[in-house]
Amino acid sequence: MNGSTPGLQALPRAYLFVPADRPERFAKARASGADAVIVDLEDAVAPEAKARARDALAAALDESAPLVVRINAAGTPWFDDDLELCRHPGVAAVMLPKAEGIDAVCTVVETTFKDVLPIIESARGLQEIHSIARVPGVIRLAFGSVDLALDLGIDCDPDGAEIELLAFRSQLVLGSRLAALAAPVDGVSTAIHGVQRLQVDAERSRRLGFGAKLCIHPQQVATVQAVFAPSPQRIAWARRVCEAFAAAGGAAVAVDGQMVDLPVVQRARAVLRDAGLSA
Numbered sequence: 041m042n043g044s045t046p047g048l049q050a051l052p053r054a055y056l057f058v059p060a061d062r063p064e065r066f067a068k069a070r071a072s073g074a075d076a077v078i079v080d081l082e083d084a085v086a087p088e089a090k091a092r093a094r095d096a097l098a099a100a101l102d103e104s105a106p107l108v109v110r111i112n113a114a115g116t117p118w119f120d121d122d123l124e125l126c127r128h129p130g131v132a133a134v135m136l137p138k139a140e141g142i143d144a145v146c147t148v149v150e151t152t153f154k155d156v157l158p159i160i161e162s163a164r165g166l167q168e169i170h171s172i173a174r175v176p177g178v179i180r181l182a183f184g185s186v187d188l189a190l191d192l193g194i195d196c197d198p199d200g201a202e203i204e205l206l207a208f209r210s211q212l213v214l215g216s217r218l219a220a221l222a223a224p225v226d227g228v229s230t231a232i233h234g235v236q237r238l239q240v241d242a243e244r245s246r247r248l249g250f251g252a253k254l255c256i257h258p259q260q261v262a263t264v265q266a267v268f269a270p271s272p273q274r275i276a277w278a279r280r281v282c283e284a285f286a287a288a289g290g291a292a293v294a295v296d297g298q299m300v301d302l303p304v305v306q307r308a309r310a311v312l313r314d315a316g317l318s319a
Contacts, residue, residue, distance in 0.1 A: 051075075051180075051222050051223075051251060051252065051314075052074075052075030052076040052252055053075050053251065053252045053253070053264060053265050053268035053269060054073075054074045054075050054076075054252065054253065054255050054260070054261045054264040054265045054268075055074065055075065055076045055077075055078050055108065055225060055252060055253070055254050055255060056069050056072055056074035056076070056077050056078065056255045056256075056257075056258065056260075056261055057078050057080050057084065057110070057228075057254065057255065057256050058077060058078070058079055058080065058084075059079075059080055059084035059085060059093070060079045060080055060081045060084070060085055060093035060094065060096060060097045060109075061084075061085050061086075061089045061092060061093035061096060063096040063097070063099070063100050066079065066100050066107075068258065069258065070105060072258035072261050073258075073261050073262065073265070074255065074258070074261045075252075075265070076108050076132070076133075077107050077108065078107070078108040078109070078110050078135055078254075079097050079107050079108070079109050079110070080110045081093055081094060081097070081109060081110060081111055081112055081118070081122055082110050082111065082112050082113070082137050083137075090112070090118045091118075091121075094118070094121060094122065094125055097109065097125065098125055098128070101128050101129075101130030101131065102130050103129040103130045105130075106129070106130050106131060106132035107130065107131060107132060108131075108132050108133045108134070108135055108157070109122070109125070109126055109131050109133075109134055109135065110134075110135040110136075110137060110159075111123065111126065111134060111135070111136065111137070111148075112137070113136070113137045113138040113144075114136075114138075114143075114144035114147065115144075123147070123148060123151045123152055124151075126148075126151075126152040126154055127151070127152050127153070127154075131152070131154060132154070132155075133154055133155040133156065133157060133179065134148050134152055134154050134155070134156050134157070135156075135157045135158075135159060135182065136148050136156055136157070136158045136159065137159045137161065137184065137187075138159065138161055138162060138165065138184075138187070139158030139159055139160060139161075139165050139168075139172055140162055140164040140165045140168060141164070141168050141171070141172070142168070142171050142172060142175050145158055145172055145175045145177075145178060146175055148177075149175065149176065149177035149178075154177075155177060155178075155179040156175075156177050156178050156179065157178075157179060157180050157181070157182050157225065158172050158178060158181060158182070159181075159182045159183070159184045160172070160181055160182070160183055160184060160188070160212055161183070161184025161185075161186075161187035161188045161191070162184075162187065162188060162191045163188075163191055163192060165188075166188075166208060166211055169181070169211060169212065169215040170215050170218060170219070172215075173215045173216060173218070173219035173221055174219045178219075178221065179221065179222065180216070180221055180222050180223075180224060180225055180252075181212050181215065181216050181221065181224040181225070182224060182225040182226075182227070182254065183208075183209060183212050183224060183225065183226050183227045183250075184227055185202060185205055185209075185226070185227030185228070186227065186228070186230070188205065188208060189202075189204070189205060202241075202244075206248075209226065209245075209248050209250070210248060210249075212224040212250075213248060213249035213250065217249075222251055223249055223250055223251025223252070224249075224250055224251065224252075225250065225251070225252040225253065225254060226241075226242075226245035226250040226252070226253045226254065227253075227254055228253075228254045228255065228256050229241045229242075229253075229256075229260065230256070232256065232257045232259065232260070233259065235259075235263060238260055238263050238264070239263055239267065241253075242263060242264050242267035242268065243267055245267075245268075246267055246268055251268060251314075252264075252268060253267075253268070269314070269315070270311045270312075270314050270315045274311055275311060275312065275315050275317070277295075277296070277308070277311075278307075278308035278309070278311040278312050279308075279312070280295050280296070281295050281300050281304060281305055281308035282305060282308050282309065282312070284300060285300055285305045290302075
């Protein structure tokens with residue numbers, strides 16, 4: 041069993057938003073420990089501040105520390121200028137809000153030559169999820185829970201872990217798997233200081249098959265990372281499974297009193313990959 045392998049990196053688990061019109065917060069966001077920082081040109085920025093925010097982001101882009109950028113949606117007055125900015129080498133990937141079909145997604149890929157994370161946050165987006173997920177250049181789907189609930193007229197119980205959206209979250213997990221994408225990114229938890237609520241939300245996401253979560257405050261990052269990262273106990277189990285299976289020459293074997301065959305081994309290998317390790 042090897043330890044960490046150079047070049048084998050775990051996918052981001054905590055994506056942290058920072059408003060594009062608050063450039064003084066960019067360094068703090070980068071220093072937060074988040075796996076990826078998303079500079080937001082969309083919801084966090086008022087219409088009259090869009091151009092100013094874009095200019096502030098352009099001045100702050102650094103090729104040595106690339107950022108994800110959430111642009112404004114296709115069809116808005118700011119879409120084309122946002123795309124032009126995202127051609128900059130300091131942009132690591134583009135997050136496309138209100139993705140509702142392949143045309144806008146293809147335009148982002150073809151214009152920016154960057155990886156794309158479409159946000160599914162409308163009924164039409166859900167209907168088109170499988171075609172969106174298969175566009176070359178799409179690396180991960182994200183779930184826009186707040187906007188989707190609004191679009192569908194769903195009133196989520198604030199203490200009910202958003203069970204009203206359970207079926208729609210599962211559609212993202214299924215669509216991602218069928219398109220051979222990484223596990224999707226779940227939406228935000230709006231209670232900034234509600235650590236217990238965030239913990240519950242993140243654990244629900246992980247159980248459903250999500251691999252990451254969007255954060256709106258640096259205080260949320262550590263909790264999200266802890267939930268989505270394999271625990272030391274889980275990593276130790278995965279190592280025991282892989283070692284026992286290898287020692288048995290690929291035959292079924294018992295580990296910790298449980299039968300281990302190929303599907304269990306594949307799950308163990310996935311745990312090690314998630315931890316940035318290899319069998």
